[in-house]
Amino acid sequence: MTTRAPKGTIDVLPPESGRWRMVLRAFDALAERYGYGLALTPLFEATELFARGVGEETEIVSKQMYSFTDKGGRSLTLRPEATASVVRAYLQEGRRGVLKCAYSGPMFRYEQPQAGRRRQFHQVGVEYLGEPSPDADVEVIEVGYRLLEEAGLGDVVVLLNSLGDPADRAAYRVLLGGFLQARAERLSEDSRRRLATNPLRVLDSKVDAPVVADAPSTLDHLGDDAAAHFGRVRAGLERRGIPYEIAPRLVRGLDYYDRTVFEYQARSYQAAQDALGGGGRYDPLAELLGGPPTPGVGLAMGVDRIVTAMPEAMGAERLDVFVVVADPVRRGEGLELVGTLRGAGLAVDLDLGGRSVKAQFKVAGRRGAAVAAVVGAEWDEGWVTVRAMATGEEQTVPIAEVAAWARAH
Ligand code: HAM
Numbered sequence: 001m002t003t004r005a006p007k008g009t010i011d012v013l014p015p016e017s018g019r020w021r022m023v024l025r026a027f028d029a030l031a032e033r034y035g036y037g038l039a040l041t042p043l044f045e046a047t048e049l050f051a052r053g054v055g056e057e058t059e060i061v062s063k064q065m066y067s068f069t070d071k072g073g074r075s076l077t078l079r080p081e082a083t084a085s086v087v088r089a090y091l092q093e094g095r096r097g098v099l100k101c102a103y104s105g106p107m108f109r110y111e112q113p114q115a116g117r118r119r120q121f122h123q124v125g126v127e128y129l130g131e132p133s134p135d136a137d138v139e140v141i142e143v144g145y146r147l148l149e150e151a152g153l154g155d156v157v158v159l160l161n162s163l164g165d166p167a168d169r170a171a172y173r174v175l176l177g178g179f180l181q182a183r184a185e186r187l188s189e190d191s192r193r194r195l196a197t198n199p200l201r202v203l204d205s206k207v208d209a210p211v212v213a214d215a216p217s218t219l220d221h222l223g224d225d226a227a228a229h230f231g232r233v234r235a236g237l238e239r240r241g242i243p244y245e246i247a248p249r250l251v252r253g254l255d256y257y258d259r260t261v262f263e264y265q266a267r268s269y270q271a272a273q274d275a276l277g278g279g280g281r282y283d284p285l286a287e288l289l290g291g292p293p294t295p296g297v298g299l300a301m302g303v304d305r306i307v308t309a310m311p312e313a314m315g316a317e318r319l320d321v322f323v324v325v326a327d328p329v330r331r332g333e334g335l336e337l338v339g340t341l342r343g344a345g346l347a348v349d350l351d352l353g354g355r356s357v358k359a360q361f362k363v364a365g366r367r368g369a370a371v372a373a374v375v376g377a378e379w380d381e382g383w384v385t386v387r388a389m390a391t392g393e394e395q396t397v398p399i400a401e402v403a404a405w406a407r408a409h
Helices: 017-033 047-055 059-063 083-092 134-150 166-181 189-197 199-204 224-239 303-309 328-343 357-366 377-381 399-408
Strands: 044-046 066-069 075-078 099-108 120-129 156-162 244-246 258-266 277-281 296-302 319-325 348-350 369-375 383-388 394-398
Touching: 017 099, 017 120, 017 134, 017 303, 044 047, 044 083, 047 059, 047 075, 047 083, 083 099, 083 120, 083 296, 120 134, 120 303, 134 156, 134 224, 134 258, 134 277, 134 296, 156 224, 166 189, 166 199, 189 199, 224 258, 258 296, 296 303, 319 328, 319 357, 319 399, 328 348, 328 369, 328 399, 357 369, 369 399, 377 383, 383 399, 394 399
Parallel strands: 156 244, 319 348, 319 369
Antiparallel strands: 044 075, 066 075, 099 120, 120 296, 156 258, 258 277, 277 296, 369 383, 383 394
16 A cells, blocks of 8 residues: 555544544534534635635744635635635625634645644534624633533643733734844844734744743723723633633734633643634624624634543444354344434444454444344344343343343443
């Protein structure tokens, strides 16, 4: 075999994919419970969408885009994130008012691959459009927090900051510009360039972290409205029992944010400087894309990272019943029982390889079956022998009762 998956991408196969399935299902159910409908948008978009939305000076747009020219001469880009797409879709459809939607899918960024950093990675996310209330920020932050809880990550903290309103940011930019200018000779070349174009981006430069460690904080320069908004977000999180820490230099790597920004970190996750997810309020985005003013807040969670951080035992593959065919001549009856149990809503499988009973029991164990149901001679009298795999408890029950017995074990 000579062709391998491209650098920075992975294949996910059973049984490891059980963890992925668990997270994706948990997200799906959570999003539905919190009132987010499903959004599907293209995997590629006009390149200018990200240049305008995410921002020319961000690492994502300036260095990490998978851009190409299609046969019609259009410049297209594999989406590095989905917020710009969701807002574009909302504007394109001429929507007004509140729209709450959830998405799940691959994103593409040309990064230097390392632990927790891939060129294709999977995000699940929600966007809450048309709602300026800080309670929307709290709800969005809660969705991400509950997802991590369901993934068994109990040691998560939300890092929280506010970037203020555009006017606050403009004043802060000047202040930060002065601070950075005084240290310009210690900054990397990239950061020196950004000093002129977008000094906030210098704050999320990893190489320049020591230089900016004592930079002024956006929180000391919030206007009254943004400060009140931030106060209500904090109070809301406290009411919902969501632990947070103020992170005064958290600015996030995308340009569309104002007011609330946040990231999730788990102490148990090794690559601890890498967030499991993040998001924020992006009231300026709709206008950046040429639409009418539309407030919005959202988040995206990195499924690759969550799956890595999850406790080992979670999401293991499991079956309700593994049907063991005691004699190859009973295969037809075995298939019949499999069909009946699947029809009853149970997760059921059998071995089609004609292996010995012992080997079939081994497979049942490996596949995480809760119950093995043996189809043998007693089938002719209407009976099946069932065994609880964990305890070894065994019983012969009428065929019609196998499903109920499996549900009880
Ligand atoms: P982001 O912080 O760029 O935000 O990405 C969100 C999450 O995606 C990260 O916290 C991380 O878990 C995961 N992620 C990002 N890059 C990679 C990578 N190269 N490899 C593995 N995982 C990665 C956004 O994308 C915004 N659209 C979030 C948002 C939604 N803001 C408002 N609404």
